[in-house]
Amino acid sequence: MRGESSPELVVNNDRQNGIGHGRVRDLLNSMGLDEKIGQMSQLQAGGGWIPDELAESIRQGRVGSVLNEPDVETVNELQRIAVEESRLGIPLLVGRDVIHGYKTIFPIPLGQAASWNPAIVEAGARISAEEAVRAGINWTFAPMIDITRDPRWGRIAESLGEDPYLCGELGSAMVRGFQGETLTAPDSIAACAKHFAGYGAAEGGRDYNTANIPENELRNVHLRPFKAAADAGVATFMSAFCDLNGVPATGNQWLMDQVLRQEWRYQGMVVSDWESIVEMSVHGFTHDDEQAAYEAAMAGIDMEMASSSYRDHLENMVDQGKISLEQIDRMVERILRLKFELGLFEQPYTDPSQHPELLNKANLKAAKQAAMQSCVLLKNADQTLPLLPSKLDAIALLGPLADDGFEQMGTWVFDGEASHSVTCLQAITELIGRTTEINYVKSLATTRAPSEDSFAEAIEAVTKSDAAVVIVGEEAFMSGEAHSRASIDLPGHQTALIEAAASAGKPVVVVIMAGRPLTIEPILEHADAVLYAWHPGTMGGPAIADLLFGLESPSGKLPVTFPRVVGQVPIHYAQKNTGRPATDETCIDIDEVPPRAPQTSLGMTSFHLDAGFKPLFPFGFGLSYGRFQYVKITTSHHSIALGQSLDVSADIVNMGSYVGEEVVQLYVRDLVGNVTRPVKELKGFKRIRLKPGERQRISFHLHTDDLAFYNRDMQLITETGQFHVWIGGSSDAPLWAEFEVHA
Numbered sequence: 124m125r126g127e128s129s130p131e132l133v134v135n136n137d138r139q140n141g142i143g144h145g146r147v148r149d150l151l152n153s154m155g156l157d158e159k160i161g162q163m164s165q166l167q168a169g170g171g172w173i174p175d176e177l178a179e180s181i182r183q184g185r186v187g188s189v190l191n192e193p194d195v196e197t198v199n200e201l202q203r204i205a206v207e208e209s210r211l212g213i214p215l216l217v218g219r220d221v222i223h224g225y226k227t228i229f230p231i232p233l234g235q236a237a238s239w240n241p242a243i244v245e246a247g248a249r250i251s252a253e254e255a256v257r258a259g260i261n262w263t264f265a266p267m268i269d270i271t272r273d274p275r276w277g278r279i280a281e282s283l284g285e286d287p288y289l290c291g292e293l294g295s296a297m298v299r300g301f302q303g304e305t306l307t308a309p310d311s312i313a314a315c316a317k318h319f320a321g322y323g324a325a326e327g328g329r330d331y332n333t334a335n336i337p338e339n340e341l342r343n344v345h346l347r348p349f350k351a352a353a354d355a356g357v358a359t360f361m362s363a364f365c366d367l368n369g370v371p372a373t374g375n376q377w378l379m380d381q382v383l384r385q386e387w388r389y390q391g392m393v394v395s396d397w398e399s400i401v402e403m404s405v406h407g408f409t410h411d412d413e414q415a416a417y418e419a420a421m422a423g424i425d426m427e428m429a430s431s432s433y434r435d436h437l438e439n440m441v442d443q444g445k446i447s448l449e450q451i452d453r454m455v456e457r458i459l460r461l462k463f464e465l466g467l468f469e470q471p472y473t474d475p476s477q478h479p480e481l482l483n484k485a486n487l488k489a490a491k492q493a494a495m496q497s498c499v500l501l502k503n504a505d506q507t508l509p510l511l512p513s514k515l516d517a518i519a520l521l522g523p524l525a526d527d528g529f530e531q532m533g534t535w536v537f538d539g540e541a542s543h544s545v546t547c548l549q550a551i552t553e554l555i556g557r558t559t560e561i562n563y564v565k566s567l568a569t570t571r572a573p574s575e576d577s578f579a580e581a582i583e584a585v586t587k588s589d590a591a592v593v594i595v596g597e598e599a600f601m602s603g604e605a606h607s608r609a610s611i612d613l614p615g616h617q618t619a620l621i622e623a624a625a626s627a628g629k630p631v632v633v634v635i636m637a638g639r640p641l642t643i644e645p646i647l648e649h650a651d652a653v654l655y656a657w658h659p660g661t662m663g664g665p666a667i668a669d670l671l672f673g674l675e676s677p678s679g680k681l682p683v684t685f686p687r688v689v690g691q692v693p694i695h696y697a698q699k700n701t702g703r704p705a706t707d708e709t710c711i712d713i714d715e716v717p718p719r720a721p722q723t724s725l726g727m728t729s730f731h732l733d734a735g736f737k738p739l740f741p742f743g744f745g746l747s748y749g750r751f752q753y754v755k756i757t758t759s760h761h762s763i764a765l766g767q768s769l770d771v772s773a774d775i776v777n778m779g780s781y782v783g784e785e786v787v788q789l790y791v792r793d794l795v796g797n798v799t800r801p802v803k804e805l806k807g808f809k810r811i812r813l814k815p816g817e818r819q820r821i822s823f824h825l826h827t828d829d830l831a832f833y834n835r836d837m838q839l840i841t842e843t844g845q846f847h848v849w850i851g852g853s854s855d856a857p858l859w860a861e862f863e864v865h866a
Contacts, residue, residue, distance in 0.1 A: 147459045151452055154184075154211065159455045160437045161185035165218065165394065165428045168192030173200060184209045185434060187426060187458055188216035188262070193538055195473050198259030202471040214462060214471035220537060221263040221301075221312070222281060223247065225254035227486040227661055228532045228539040230497040231602075231638055232267065232297075234657030236283040236682035237745075238496035239786040239808055241296035247493050248300025250486045252312045257481065258538075259473040261465050262313040264361060266297040268348035269318055272695040274683065275328030277606035280534050280638030280658070282323060284682030285695045285742060287344050288805045291351030298355045306358060307466040310478065316352040318363035318396060320378060321345050325365055328692070330605045334365045339798055342833040344697075346382065353389045358461055360393045362424055364402065371406050373399040374418035384423060392457040393423060398430040412436065420446055425454040482543055487662055494659040494666030496784075500652070500677035500746040501643075501685075507630050507651040509673025509748060509781075510590055517560035519584040520548060521624055522594035522617070523567040524636045530570075533658025534603030534638050543661055547594055547634070550664035554672060562588050570598050571615040578623045585627035592671065593624050593650075594634045599658060602638025611641050611689050618645055625649040634667055640685045644739050655679075673748065678784035678810070680745035680853065687739045691731060696742035696854035697801035703728045704802075705736035743805075743853035749783020749813060752776045753851050753858045762863040765827050765841060769862060772822040773850040777813035784812045789823045790849040790856065796842055797834035803854055821850070827864055 151159075165188035166177060180186045181204045192198055198217055206212045223229045229247040230237075238244070248265075255263065267281040268290050283290040294316070303311035321341060325332035336345060349360070360383065363372035372378055373395050383389045400419040401412050409415040416432035417440060427433045440446045462468065479486075500508070510518070524530055528544030548563055555561075562584035566577045585591040595617040600606060612618070613635075625631045633650040635641065636658050647653065654677065656667055669675045686694050705728040713732045730736035752775070759770040777783060789807035793800040807823040825848070831841045843864050849856040 144460070147456055147463060150211065150213070150459055151456055154455070156438055156441060156448070156451070158184040158211065159451050160433055162187035162213065162455050162458045163426050163433050163437070164188075164431070165190055165216070165426050167429055168197070168201070171197055173197060178204055181205050181215070182208045184211060184213070186215065188218055190218035190428070192217060193219060193258045193260065195258045195475055199472050202259070206471050213459070214467035216262050216313075216462065217260050218262040218264060219255060219260045220265070220535060221251050221255045221260065222265050222267070222535040223251070223533070224490070224536070224660060225251050225538050226481040226540070226543065227254060227490050228536055228544075229490050229493050229660045230663070231280045231533040231658045232283055233280050233638070233682060234497040234659060235493060236289065236293055237499050237657065237679040238493065239289070239680050239682070240496055240810055241292055243493050243496055244293045245296040245300040246489050248297045249303065250489055252301045252303065253310045253479055254481050254486070255312055256310055256473065257475045257478045260312060261467065262315065262359070263301055264315045264317060265301070266294045266314065266352070267317050268294040268352060269323030270345050270348065271323030272684070272693040273328040274611055274640040274686065275607050275609060275689065275692060276323065276325060277330055277602045277608070277638070278323070278604055279683070280602040283348070285684060286682070286697065286805050287347035289682060289808070290348040294348050295351050295355035298352055298357045302356065302358060306464045309466075309470070313358035313461060313465060315359040315361050315394065316349055316357045317361035318372070319349055319360050319383070320363060320372060321367045322363035322365050322372070328607050330607050331364045334367050336368065338837060339833055339835065342837060350387060353387050358391050358464070360389070360391065362393060362395050362399060364396050364399050366406050366408070371399070371403045371408050373424055374403050374408060374415070374422050376422045379422040379424065390457070392425040392461055394426040395419060395424050395428045397428050400424065400427050400432050401430045413440070416440070417445060420450065420454070423454070425457050482661075490660055491662035491666050494656070494663050495670060495675055497657055497659060497679050498667065498670055498677050499655040499679035499681055499744075501655055501740055501744070502647060502650060502653040503746055504651045507632060508654070508671065510632070510671055512555045512559055512672055515555070515559045515589045517562060517588040518555075519581070519588040519591040519624070520551060520561055520563045520594070521566045521581050521584065521591060521620065523565060523570050523572065524596050525563065525565065525594040530599050531636055531658055531663045532660055533599050534606070536599070539661065545662055545664040547664045547667050550668035551671070554668045566620050567615060567617065569615070570596060570601070570617060573616055575616055575619060578620065581620065582623050582627050585624050585629050588629060590630040590632065591624045591627070592632045592634060593621055594636065595620065596636035597638055597641070599638070609689070611639060613641055613643060613646065621646050621649050632671065636663070640683050642686060642688055642739070644687050673781070676748035676781055676783040677745065678747055678786065680743050680786045681740055682742070684738045684742045685740040688734050691734050691738065694738050697804055699799050700802050701729045705730040710735050741853050741855040743786075743788050744855065745786070745853070747783035747785060748779065748781035749777045749785065749815070750779030751783070751785045751813070751852055752778050753856070756850050756858045756860045758848065758860050758862050760862065762865055763827065764865055765843065768824055768826040770822045770824055771848050771850060771860070772820055773858060774818055774820050775811065775813065776818045777815055780815050782812065782814050784810055785852060786810050787821045788851060788853065788856065789825070790854060791825070791830065792847040793830060793832070793842070794845045794847065796832065798832070800832065803849065805854070823850070830864065
């Protein structure tokens with residue numbers, strides 16, 4: 124299909140060369156103020172039908188975008204009304220939360236982050252875009268690149284982890300995947316970096332809550348992934364719901380104007396989050412919707428999502444001189460430029476037959492590969508895994524998530540369908556069912572079920588089997604937006620199920636599907652092996668089956684720190700040293716303290732009396748069927764000047780008997796700084812594949828610019844001094860060297 128559009132509005136879109144700017148200005152100059160404000164308004168669609176009020180608003184040029192309309196015929200009709208029945212024929216942006224897949228569902232973003240593989244993340248976003256455009260969607264509200272160090276926060280599932288470097292690398296890959304080589308391409312959609320900024324630091328891990336972040340911490344940690352996304356050419360930004368240091372992000376001129384526009388010179392458009400403009404009055408920042416609209420517009424929020432404060436009040440504020448017409452024009456220009464860059468003036472309509480089929484073989488293969496690389500092997504006592512089918516006459520398969528295609532897709536899935544998921548039961552049956560008896564007992568109706576009525580049957584199944592695989596975790600709804608948890612234990616009676624399975628005396632493998640790190644220490648003594656699969660998506664079952672039975676080796680690494688107990692939160696690897704850093708020697712075991720012990724602070728350090736100072740599993744941790752040993756770290760120079768580089772190298776040997784992939788990680792510590800620096804910071808990573816006995820030397824190139832940080836004057840600088848550097852398989856890497864940076 125092709126739509127008729129005014130010849131003067133058709134451009135050859137080329138973002139790099141800035142072609143189309145003149146056309147945007149010509150169109151802008153022909154618009155009335157009501158039409159300009161209309162472009163700044165995004166409205167909820169009808170979901171398969173077009174309400175009369177929405178259709179009329181589009182005809183009047185009072186709508187710039189719609190969201191949540193995945194029916195292609197409805198989208199085409201909405202575009203037809205906009206292009207053929209409005210005065211200026213301006214097409215619509217069509218937004219949708221395509222977060223980790225459209226029909227082919229990939230692992231949740233936190234799971235994808237566990238792959239530590241930008242290529243995997245980019246491929247997933249590319250497929251998501253290719254599938255979404257079939258429905259007429261041209262804009263997605265992803266990636267979410269909020270840094271969070273609190274697993275209680277439900278939206279950690281949408282995040283790419285706790286580290287700004289890893290998040291920046293993977294977020295940029297996601298942007299490239301969604302947007303392709305050029306936005307004009309028919310299979311590209313605009314990406315959106317969200318939520319700008321600080322949202323992941325919400326107090327208490329409660330969604331929508333206040334975030335109090337010192338500017339130095341904000342710049343050194345929370346803003347860095349957004350800067351990376353801006354540098355990667357992300358088409359749009361979204362403001363955060365939260366109050367940031369007393370000023371809601373949606374009305375925060377320092378954040379939106381000084382940092383984003385002036386310092387970073389970002390030229391793309393910014394959209395509010397859902398009703399976050401009018402919610403500024405609920406925050407207590409503005410007294411009504413009119414003032415909220417004013418604060419948002421002055422901050423530079425180009426488009427309002429869902430609510431109508433712009434439509435209701437901006438025209439009067441311009442007439443009264445409170446907001447200049449030039450300010451409105453700048454905002455609308457950014458919206459129009461994106462529409463030109465997307466090629467919507469040339470092709471506003473969608474013909475699904477011109478795009479690849481949904482859920483095609485290539486897409487499913489990519490989803491399986493992503494799920495495999497996302498799984499993290501946390502424990503493997505006595506090489507319990509892989510399970511060898513040739514040695515198994517029967518296997519017990521237990522747990523509420525062993526055969527649940529809906530729950531394995533995870534949170535924030537609007538368009539995926541459970542019927543397309545391949546579950547663990549299905550995949551294991553397909554893989555080994557012809558030679559091995561599979562004794563399946565669901566055991567619990569849901570992950571939260573309190574009843575243990577089926578446990579006797581589960582124990583019987585394990586007793587007559589050679590091993591048990593227990594698949595537990597969280598249901599999809601238990602993470603995601605507004606789904607924060609105060610307790611992050613395995614819900615319900617799932618721990619009791621694992622204990623029951625272990626009572627039969629057979630090897631027990633636990634697979635956990637979840638949207639966040641869980642406090643799983645209580646199960647470790649009952650499980651011989653633990654595979655953390657996150658919510659793995661459509662092809663989670665085949666991916667997990669291939670890992671369990673040795674067709675592939677686990678290679679995922681944790682993108683977040685796992686606490687022992689929730690009371691350790693927030694806990695993360697890039698902590699500050701403090702004046703009294705904890706050590707194994709200084710920590711006290713509370714159970715060994717005698718009654719009436721004297722109160723003293725002498726010799727005390729920073730730890731919890733009842734939990735110590737170490738996490739259950741550190742950031743970057745993940746086992747493999749290979750066994751990797753790191754040896755002989757070297758630096759190419761012991762001392763370099765500012766502006767110079769050095770290479771840091773180490774040998775990695777696979778001492779195991781299986782082929783495996785390892786994510787080699789580089790960490791640095793700046794020992795003395797103008798502001799205190801973290802004990803370690805990730806500065807690089809590489810994925811390698813080694814055969815048994817194979818040795819490979821890995822080198823990282825480190826420039827002094829890579830060591831820069833914001834000092835107390837908010838200047839981005841690299842300071843001279845001593846540095847430590849580590850190469851290893853996690854943030855707990857023992858192999859280190861040192862170097863110096865001089866003037």
